[in-house]
Amino acid sequence: MPELPEVETIRRDIEPYIKGRAIKAVGAIRAKNVLKGIKAKRLEKALKGQRIERVERRGKYLIFKLASGNCLIIHLGMTGKILKKPDRFVKVTFHLSNGKSFYFSDIRMFGKVSFSKTYPVLNLGPEPLADDFTANRLKEMLKGRGGNLKALLLNQKFLAGVGNIYASEALFLAGINPKRRAGSLKFAEVKKLHKSLREVLLAGIKYRGTSVSDYRDASGRIGGYQHRLKVYDREGRFCKKCRSKIRRIVIGQRSTFFCPHCQS
DNA sequence: ACCTAAACCTGGGCGC
């Protein structure tokens, strides 16, 4: 489910709700599959009494920074949610010192909850919305890459936070065919792609994420960007620019949507 | 480096 804009929306929802509060207790229900590198008992022991200083996002990861320097790390996978009110798929419950709680819920259990004594090393590419991600930097990153461009945009070690929806949308906005070789882009195209990536991610945040199926914010509400998608999930429908039919192809086992006319 | 397939899971939608 959640790509950079969805994770950022959740981060902004949850930080003021939990900031400065201590974790009083941790509950785990059928959570074995979502706890990575730590068992429920040890996680509770490690977190108990710790004050949450801030919530950061790196790529698609949420990093809950604790006053001790320890970190709670959550990746939402495909269907993971952070909720202020529980639903029937809650796997881990975090009870806070003020009597409130927040919940990690996940139907498919591709999400992961982990703990680190220090700030985690996540091995991710640059943050697309950071100032140091420039068109020139993207040009250098693409140089000599022989693989498929759209597949590369989904590679978190290449660029952090872009997922299947925003990759298709950015390529449409840039007018670039998803089947292109990554290293074949001319600088004018690199500049367009750079701008488009930032534009679609910022718009995704502005409209509080894309709910084509499971995504919900921390209050359980749907996002708004699904109404603004230009190509994703629009196979067979008319391109909003040129009225051609949007096509769906598969690249690297993932659905990829594009306009064959605007992205020739 | 790069590609493919499969695996991890559950639930919803659709055709029959």
Next chain:
DNA sequence: TGCGCCCAGGTTTAGG
């Protein structure tokens, strides 16, 4: 109603 497919915002691993 029900069964059997197919699909899904992600990541990892194995093998070629």
